[in-house]
Amino acid sequence: MTKTIQKLPALEGGARVESGVVQFGEDWPGVFFRGDNAAYIASTLAAFVSTKIENGDVSRGDFMLCGFLLGHADDLAAADLSGTVGPGIKSVRERLMRLAALADDPAAGGVQ
Secondary structure: OOOOOOOOOOOOOOOOOEEEEEEEOOOOOOOOOOHHHHHHHHHHHHHHHHHHHHHHOOOOOOOHHHHHHHHHHHHHHHOOOOOOOHHHHHHHHHHHHHHHHOOOOOOOOOOO
């Protein structure tokens, strides 16, 4: 999934913004992750969901949580300029969607 990158001017003196809480003027503080940190977090979120799927540990209530985590993983993966993280997240999302479809299929033993 392609996300728009919001570009801001570089800091004076070539200072580098590190991962952490950042505040612009009087706006609300937000959390900033440098690209390498963001890619690692995205991979970790996708691996967590993937492990739950592989272990058969996804309850009906977990589908929304797993989707939420993968949504944030997509956002974080947008900072991975190598493009290696996104396809893995897409694969985990597809497996989760197949599992969710089976959970709703009475023929597959699911409950509608």
